[in-house]
Amino acid sequence: MILLLLSSVLILSVLAGWGKVIESFLGTLSGEVAGSILTGILGISMAWTVLSFFVPINIYVEIPFVLTGVFFFFQKKIYKEINQFSKKDTFLISGISLIILYCSSFHPYILDHFGYYVPSIKWITEFGLVKGISNLDLTLGQMSVWHIFQAGFSGFSDPFLRINAILLIVYTLYIFKNKTWIQLCFIPVLLLFSQSPSPDLPVIVLSLILLNEILQKNRDINLLFAFAVFVFSIKPTMIWLPLLVFLYSIFMVKPNYKSWILGTGILILFFIKNIWTFGYPVFPVSAGDFDLSWKPNPEVLKISSQYAVQKTYDMQYTYEEIQKFSYFEAVMNWLTLEGIKSKINIFFILSLILFSVFAFVKKKKIISLICISILIKSAFVLAFSAQYRFFIDVFFVIFFILLIHLNKRNALIFFSAASIFVIGILSFPDFIRQCIPSFRPGNFMAGVKKEQMYKPSAYHYNKFETFRIGNLKFNVSKDYPFNFDTPVPAISESYIIDDVNAGIFPQYIDPKNIKKGFIWKKLTSEQKKEAENVINNIKNTDK
Numbered sequence: 001m002i003l004l005l006l007s008s009v010l011i012l013s014v015l016a017g018w019g020k021v022i023e024s025f026l027g028t029l030s031g032e033v034a035g036s037i038l039t040g041i042l043g044i045s046m047a048w049t050v051l052s053f054f055v056p057i058n059i060y061v062e063i064p065f066v067l068t069g070v071f072f073f074f075q076k077k078i079y080k081e082i083n084q085f086s087k088k089d090t091f092l093i094s095g096i097s098l099i100i101l102y103c104s105s106f107h108p109y110i111l112d113h114f115g116y117y118v119p120s121i122k123w124i125t126e127f128g129l130v131k132g133i134s135n136l137d138l139t140l141g142q143m144s145v146w147h148i149f150q151a152g153f154s155g156f157s158d159p160f161l162r163i164n165a166i167l168l169i170v171y172t173l174y175i176f177k178n179k180t181w182i183q184l185c186f187i188p189v190l191l192l193f194s195q196s197p198s199p200d201l202p203v204i205v206l207s208l209i210l211l212n213e214i215l216q217k218n219r220d221i222n223l224l225f226a227f228a229v230f231v232f233s234i235k236p237t238m239i240w241l242p243l244l245v246f247l248y249s250i251f252m253v254k255p256n257y258k259s260w261i262l263g264t265g266i267l268i269l270f271f272i273k274n275i276w277t278f279g280y281p282v283f284p285v286s287a288g289d290f291d292l293s294w295k296p297n298p299e300v301l302k303i304s305s306q307y308a309v310q311k312t313y314d315m316q317y318t319y320e321e322i323q324k325f326s327y328f329e330a331v332m333n334w335l336t337l338e339g340i341k342s343k344i345n346i347f348f349i350l351s352l353i354l355f356s357v358f359a360f361v362k363k364k365k366i367i368s369l370i371c372i373s374i375l376i377k378s379a380f381v382l383a384f385s386a387q388y389r390f391f392i393d394v395f396f397v398i399f400f401i402l403l404i405h406l407n408k409r410n411a412l413i414f415f416s417a418a419s420i421f422v423i424g425i426l427s428f429p430d431f432i433r434q435c436i437p438s439f440r441p442g443n444f445m446a447g448v449k450k451e452q453m454y455k456p457s458a459y460h461y462n463k464f465e466t467f468r469i470g471n472l473k474f475n476v477s478k479d480y481p482f483n484f485d486t487p488v489p490a491i492s493e494s495y496i497i498d499d500v501n502a503g504i505f506p507q508y509i510d511p512k513n514i515k516k517g518f519i520w521k522k523l524t525s526e527q528k529k530e531a532e533n534v535i536n537n538i539k540n541t542d543k
Contacts, residue, residue, distance in 0.1 A: 001105045003455040007158050008101065008166050014069030014157070015040035015170075016078045026262065027223045029213055033081040034174035038209065039223075040069070041167075042230050045149040049269060052128040052148055053276065059155030066157055089176050092412070096187065097169050099419050104165035104194035105452040106426050107459060109444040113196040114459075114482035115139060115492065117147060121161065121197070122488055124151040131517030132294030134278045135506040136474075137483075137495050138304055141278035141296070145270070146234045150197040160456040164201045165194045171205045180212050181411035182403045186396055188418035191426075195456075203235045204393050208400055210241060214248055215366065215404070221245065221255040225263035233270040236282055237390045240377035247369045284308075294509070297520045299502035300495075308385040314341045334386060340436055344388045348395070352378060355398045370401065461485040467534045470527050471511045472518075476538060489514065493538055500531045 016033055019040030026043075029035035044065065048057050055061065073079065085093060108114070116139050123130060123140065124147060134141025150163045158166070168190060175183045186208065193201035210227055218224060228242040242263070249255045271281040279295025281288040286301050306319045313322060314337050325333060335349070336342055352375065359371035374394050381390045425432050429445030449457055463478040464486040475490045477483045483490035491506070499505050505523055510516040523531060 001101050001453050001456070004101050004105055004160060004162055004165065007160065007162070008097075008169060010066070010070075011153055011157050011163075011166050012037060012169065013073040013078075014066050015044070017069035017072030017074075017076070018044055018065075020076045020078055021072055026226070027220045029174075029209065029223065029227070030178055030216065030218065032084060032177060033078060034170055034177055036078065036081075037170045038174075038206070038227075041149065042227060044152065045145050045230065046266060046269065048148050048152045049145055049273060052124055052151075053273075054128065056124070056126055056128045057148060057151045058125045062152055062155040062157060065152065085176060093172055093176055096172050096415075099423070100165050100168045100172070100187070100191065100194060103191040103423060103426055104162045104168075105456040106195050106448070107446040107457040108161075108196045109441050109446070110193070110196050110198055111441070111444065111482070112198065114484035116142070117197050118161070118484040119482075119488075119490065120144065120147040121151045121154060124148055125154060126488060127515050129273060129276055130515060131276055131509070132279065132519055133517065134283075134296050135294060135518040135520045136489055137491055138284070138296060138300060139492075141274070142283045143273065143277045144199045144234055145230070145273075146199045146202055147197060160458065161197050162194070162456055163197055167202055167205055168194055171209070174209060178212060178216075179408070180404075181408045182400055182406040183208055183212070184411040185399075185403075185406070185414045185418070188415060188422045191419070191422050199235045200389065200392065203231050203238045204396055206231045206234075207238060207241050207393060208396060210245070211370070211397065211400060214244070219253050221249040221253055221259040222262055225249070225260060226266055229263040229266045229270070233266060233273075237377070237381060238393065239380065240373040243376060244370060244373040247373065248366065251365060251369065294517055294519050297499075297502055297504050299504070300498055300520075303498050303502070308387075312386045313337060314339065341388060345386070348378075348388070348391055351395060351398050355401070358402065367401065370397065374398075459485070464490070465537070467530075467537070469505050469523075469530045469534065470507050470521065472505070472507050476534075496531075496538070497535060500528075500535060503528075505531060 015037040017040070019028075019036035019038065022043035023036055023039045026039060028039055048061065051057060051061060119137070120140055120143055123133065124143070129143060133143070150158070150161060153163060154161060168187060171183070172187065175181070186204075190201055190204065206227065210224060210231070213224060225242065225245045228245040231238050231241050249259065274281050274283055275290065275292070278284075279290075279292050280286050284301070284304055286298075289295070309322055310317065310319055313333060316337055317333070322330070335345055337345070356371055356375070359367045374397055378391060378394060426445060427448040429447055432445075433443060446457065451457065461477065461480060462485045463480070464475045464483075465478050466473065466475050468474075472489070475483070475486045475488075476493060476496070477486045477490070481493055483492060499520070500523070503523055504520045505527065506518045507521045508514065508516070509519055
């Protein structure tokens with residue numbers, strides 16, 4: 001926790017310094033120093049995304065960016081802006097920040113941390129963006145911009161991968177400066193995402209900040225649209241946000257064509273990144289086929305699509321069973337899943353109905369535009385893969401609009417009570433395991449450890465086996481399904497089996513240069529024997 005505090009001070013200074021320079025060109029959000037930091041996040045993320053095509057985003061990139069950011073922080077005397085709050089608010093902000101740092105010091109427990117977040121960051125720090133990386137492990141084809149941003153600070157500034165905690169501190173500064181107290185109530189929930197570089201937290205935080213900017217009638221469409229597309233580039237399920245900014249600008253601001261240039265540039269960069277790593281413009285959709293040699297095998301994409309359908313029903317039905325559902329059965333089975341998921345799904349539908357009625361009764365143009373945007377996003381999610389993690393942001397938006405006039409006193413009372421509850425769950429996870437056994441992440445919470453008072457808790461495994469099929473020598477985690485602590489190139493067991501079942505396997509484009517990427521090739525008879533030996537070896541080890 002102490003090291004995390006020092007890390008936060010350094011990174012916040014760097015982001016504020018860079019943000020102050022960048023906002024002189026782009027403009028800024030409200031919130032003074034918080035607005036500058038957010039602009040710094042946008043600018044640095046885009047710069048590192050471009051650089052990652054050519055070089056690893058490692059300590060050699062981190063050092064000059066950190067030193068320059070600190071220089072600007074002092075050169076522009078940004079430290080003076082930190083004293084803008086009253087003594088009472090400074091005390092509250094400090095207390096909330098300590099709660100954030102404490103909660104973020106726990107062991108990571110989100111499974112994607114081990115199977116997606118950390119492996120992505122390892123590749124970015126060692127090689128940058130690698131062409132066709134999705135052929136090695138389909139999940140890696142996402143390569144979120146947020147993980148590029150985290151990778152850039154993972155050398156010495158934040159080796160603990162707790163960038164989400166730092167963003168929550170920025171969010172707190174923004175809330176107190178703009179006096180948008182309802183948002184204080186969201187922080188306890190977001191504390192559950194602070195132990196990992198989960199993209200869910202930044203897209204929720206940034207979308208709520210942009211929503212507040214729109215409600216406060218910020219007319220800088222150039223900056224708003226750029227931020228909205230940035231959020232979309234972190235997680236494409238946030239399509240409602242750029243759509244909202246577009247509708248807001250058309251119906252309420254009337255911008256000129258120059259207002260779209262920056263956001264369009266970010267969108268193009270997002271498409272190029274995905275095409276480079278995945279072969280298609282938007283992961284994991286196989287639309288926009290340029291017939292690139294490094295695009296994933298169709299059979300592998302089909303398996304992934306079927307798995308997404310099963311995830312919609314929390315893996316409680318086989319794909320074949322789901323295909324036989326009538327429309328009525330599909331809806332009812334989704335609403336009556338065993339465990340907590342069905343409650344979330346029902347609450348989601350009821351929330352959409354409630355908000356739609358609220359928007360109709362209010363008859364305010366901006367509320368109607370927000371409602372239209374999230375209904376369109378919800379329709380897309382329900383049509384493709386109605387997993388609760390894809391629509392969790394909608395709850396925050398609805399509660400934000402419905403309770404926007406909540407006062408400071410009540411917000412602080414709710415924050416305090418909810419934070420105590422969350423701290424209790426993280427510190428003593430047996431409680432949630434007993435009360436909500438269907439909440440699977442609770443099974444991976446480790447509880448409080450005295451060592452985390454000094455530095456954040458982290459898992460170390462580093463057990464793996466090395467195999468070769470064709471020209472690809474790769475590593476597989478031993479007795480564990482994820483490769484968070486396995487040297488690259490690493491492949492998950494499940495993808496090895498999927499590839500072999502499809503009769504293909506990833507291969508280097510150039511065995512002497514990993515940066516040139518991966519393609520898939522059909523297995524020869526000799527390689528099939530190699531693959532069968534690998535699978536048998538893995539299965540025997542698992543036993």
